[in-house]
Amino acid sequence: MVDTAPAYRYVQERLGVDLKAVDAAAELASFGVDSLSLLELVFEIEEKFSVKLDEDTPPPRSCGELVALIERLAATKP
Amino acid sequence: MPRRVAVTGVGMVSPLGATAQASFDALLAGRSGLRLHAPAEAPKPLSLPAGVCADFDPATLFGRARAGTLDRYSQLGIAAGQEAWRDAGLEQSPGEDRESWGVAWGTGVGGALVFERGYRDLFIGGRERLPPLTVVQAMNNACASHLAIQFGLGGSCATYSVACASAAMAIGEAFHRVRSGAAPVMLAGGSEAPLAYGVIRAWLALQVLAPGDAESAALACKPFQRERAGLVLAEGGGALVLEDWARAEQRGARIYAELAGYGESCDHGNLVRPSSEGQARALRAALADAAMAPQEVDYVNAHATGTREGDTIEIAALAAVFGAHAAQVAVSATKSAHGHTLGAAGALAAAITVLGLHHGAVPATLGEAAALDPECAGVTHVTGAARRGAQLRAALTNAFAFGGSNAVLAFRARATD
Numbered sequence: 001m002v003d004t005a006p007a008y009r010y011v012q013e014r015l016g017v018d019l020k021a022v023d024a025a026a027e028l029a030s031f032g033v034d035s036l037s038l039l040e041l042v043f044e045i046e047e048k049f050s051v052k053l054d055e056d057t058p059p060p061r062s063c064g065e066l067v068a069l070i071e072r073l074a075a076t077k078p
Numbered sequence: 079m080p081r082r083v084a085v086t087g088v089g090m091v092s093p094l095g096a097t098a099q100a101s102f103d104a105l106l107a108g109r110s111g112l113r114l115h116a117p118a119e120a121p122k123p124l125s126l127p128a129g130v131c132a133d134f135d136p137a138t139l140f141g142r143a144r145a146g147t148l149d150r151y152s153q154l155g156i157a158a159g160q161e162a163w164r165d166a167g168l169e170q171s172p173g174e175d176r177e178s179w180g181v182a183w184g185t186g187v188g189g190a191l192v193f194e195r196g197y198r199d200l201f202i203g204g205r206e207r208l209p210p211l212t213v214v215q216a217m218n219n220a221c222a223s224h225l226a227i228q229f230g231l232g233g234s235c236a237t238y239s240v241a242c243a244s245a246a247m248a249i250g251e252a253f254h255r256v257r258s259g260a261a262p263v264m265l266a267g268g269s270e271a272p273l274a275y276g277v278i279r280a281w282l283a284l285q286v287l288a289p290g291d292a293e294s295a296a297l298a299c300k301p302f303q304r305e306r307a308g309l310v311l312a313e314g315g316g317a318l319v320l321e322d323w324a325r326a327e328q329r330g331a332r333i334y335a336e337l338a339g340y341g342e343s344c345d346h347g348n349l350v351r352p353s354s355e356g357q358a359r360a361l362r363a364a365l366a367d368a369a370m371a372p373q374e375v376d377y378v379n380a381h382a383t384g385t386r387e388g389d390t391i392e393i394a395a396l397a398a399v400f401g402a403h404a405a406q407v408a409v410s411a412t413k414s415a416h417g418h419t420l421g422a423a424g425a426l427a428a429a430i431t432v433l434g435l436h437h438g439a440v441p442a443t444l445g446e447a448a449a450l451d452p453e454c455a456g457v458t459h460v461t462g463a464a465r466r467g468a469q470l471r472a473a474l475t476n477a478f479a480f481g482g483s484n485a486v487l488a489f490r491a492r493a494t495d
Binding site for chain 1: 141146147
């Protein structure tokens with residue numbers, strides 16, 4: 001499993017949100033994330049794990065879903 | 079009776095301040111916004127005098143998420159545009175039909191910082207993919223489109239990229255659009271964020287940048303002075319709300335000044351060497367468009383960037399157009415304080431000049447009168463301290479571009495309606 005710290009650090013820098021401290025149900029939109037910034041967010045997280053998500057992967061809507069995505073990507077890497 | 083065009087909103091972000099008022103106050107106080115700057119992530123050490131908008135905080139203004147989707151030139155431009163829009167009191171009337179209202183914007187290098195980051199990632203970082211917003215962040219019309227979306231403007235949304243005349247041409251074209259009746263309101267201006275490492279290196283190669291160290295950087299730009307040694311690159315944004323005069327009066331808007339004329343020309347001679355004949359054609363065209371006699375003009379915000387040749391050629395153009403009146407015309411080069419914002423330069427000049435007409439103030443060229451170059455004589459240079467309590471009737475702003483395109487805007491003070 002690869003280190004997830006860079007992904008969490010990126011989210012912290014990019015959105016000013018500590019994903020581990022915030023309510024999992026909190027909508028990313030409440031931190032100003034719109035469809036454009038969500039594209040960038042997912043792209044940068046993909047880059048952290050050197051993967052490309054399937055196009056039919058639903059984008060995360062909440063902080064909890066973003067955490068789940070990061071953990072899932074980390075777990076799939078050797 | 080032809081339509082008149084009112085300036086009802088002003089916005090500006092500059093190295094002097096993060097708002098129009100802060101920038102204008104600092105300018106009148108004789109402060110310099112220039113300092114020694116070292117671009118981040120430079121592969122080779124580099125520092126030079128530059129104008130950085132240090133007071134500008136995009137994360138607070140837009141929120142971190144949105145700020146991260148915008149190139150800095152768009153951040154600066156949206157900030158200036160929304161300040162002008164609020165200043166004009168146009169945020170309070172949602173639901174109004176704005177399908178003919180528009181945006182006219184100017185930028186020279188557009189999203190250079192985003193492109194540079196992308197190239198660095200590809201060529202040095204070894205990445206294979208670029209962030210998905212790279213194109214829409216970096217494109218030269220991104221800022222204009224964001225402004226149109228934000229304010230729901232459904233008419234013309236155009237971006238003018240004419241080097242250092244970009245924003246002046248955008249304002250001029252928007253002015254004609256309002257005067258012709260095509261649009262009752264236009265948001266017009268420009269923005270630039272040229273302090274990318276590669277852009278700076280390109281300007282250094284052209285050998286037109288003023289040298290300086292930490293101590294001398296603040297006064298490194300010396301327009302009209304004997305020891306002038308080049309321009310100082312700067313970032314910034316400026317915006318005006320242009321509005322049909324009758325409409326503005328009807329809604330009780332504050333009218334800062336009248337935009338009365340716009341003139342343009344092309345030197346058609348040389349890409350980098352300006353021509354006083356070409357500049358004079360633009361000056362005369364602006365005066366004719368405004369039905370303004372040369373004797374009405376009390377102030378010219380000069381293009382004067384501080385280059386050896388450019389400043390004297392501009393004075394020659396003013397002398398040719400104003401004749402005997404030239405000696406009475408107050409002239410200043412505010413780039414000495416805020417630097418040269420390239421494609422945004424015409425917008426900063428317009429915002430400063432409109433505020434000057436409104437407040438009866440003429441900003442100064444930083445530096446001492448004794449340092450003026452005799453070859454730049456023939457006009458009344460305002461140096462050292464700003465002139466306050468001035469009775470200004472009309473003022474011009476000059477924007478002269480590499481490539482030979484010239485744009486002049488002619489403003490009248492509100493009192494002369």
